[in-house]
Amino acid sequence: MTQTVISPAPVRAIVTGHSRGLGAALAELLLERQIDVLGVGRSAHPTLAQREHPANSANAATTAKFVEASLDLADPAAVEKxxxxxxxxxxxxxAQCVLLFNNAGTVDPIAPLGAQDASAIARAVTLNVAAPLMLANALATVQAGERRIVHxxxxxxxxxxxGWSVYCATKAALDHHARAVALDAPDGVRIGSVAPGVVDTGMQATIRATSVDHFPLRGRFEELKQTGKLTSPEDCARQLIDYALSDAFGTSPTADVRELA
Structure with missing residues (x-):
């Protein structure tokens, strides 16, 4: 993994979809590293607000701060407000550096064209694309030393x-957004659209519960689960944080954690 060059104390992080899965792992590990966290999503994390986050060294701050914002990221008017x-x-x-982890997302609707629910399409495009782009745009205006956007x-x-035409399209949109922003980003802004690998989260459970008619590759994901080949949220979060804090972040607008050395 690339060397971390930013010390934790002056770093703050915003994590969307922080209440479960990879988002929860990101929030918890960031706090362990004495990085203040703002969690943004519809649901509150079940325990983080009640926990103390003590310093892990004599030179660190006394506690890391955790705050939450209750927000439906699939509602563009609510995000704008x-x-x-x-x-x-x-x-x-x-802050010396602010990290934005655009983690919240949905794999639904899983179905071939013509069998997709219109409202599910609209929700997916808003949650997976519009909200991350709106948050990224807002972060770029913040007065901070560095702003790092992690799609x-x-x-x-x-x-x-x-079966994944909507999901594929929305995730490809994030990749291309990062490529374009890399061409015109304001000073102090870095961006990377990072594929996390196949992580053992609720999204995987949704995939395995989908009919083969709607998702012909379901058996592949069932096998990954049965053979223990899914990455844990904690391991993936650790890799993402290390990369986001490293000097290498943003040198390429797209990356895959499985290819980081």
């Missing part, structure tokens, strides 16, 4: 899968 409140700017203001992408952004 929250951003207008200044909550993101207030949290990030003055959680997927192998589905780079390979087409039957």
């Amino acid at each position: 929250w951003l207008a409140s200044g909550a993101l700017q207030d949290f990030a203001q003055g 959680l992408s997927s192998g589905a952004a780079r390979n087409a899968y039957s």
Whole structure:
């Protein structure tokens, strides 16, 4: 893994979809590293708000701060209103480095064209694309030393899968957003759209519960689960954080954690 060059104390992080799965692992590990965390999502994390996050060294701050914002990221009007409140700017203001992990997302609808629910399509595009782009745009305006935007992408952004046309399209949108932003990003802004590999989360359970008619590759994902080949959320979160804090982050607009050395 590339060497970490930013010390934790002046770093703050925003994590969407922080209440479970990979988002929860990201929030917990960031706090362990004495990085203040703002969790954004519909649901609260079941325990983090009640925990103390003590310093892990004599030179660190006394505690890392954890705050939450209750927000339906699939509702663009609600996202716009929250951003207008200044909550993101207030949290990030003055930090040496602010990380944004655009983690929240949905794999639904899983179905071939013509069998997809229209409202599910709209929700997926808003949650997977519009919200990350809105948050990234807002972060770019924050007065901070560095702002690093981490889109959680997927192998589905780079390979087409039957039944996943909406998911593939939305994740590919994040990849291309990162490529374009890399051309015109304001000073101090880095961006990377990072595929995390196949992680053992609730999304995987959704995939395995889908009919083969709607997702012909279901058996492949069942085998990954049965043979213990899914990455744990904690291991994936550790890799993502190390990469986001490293000097290598942003040198390429797209990456895959399985290819990071």
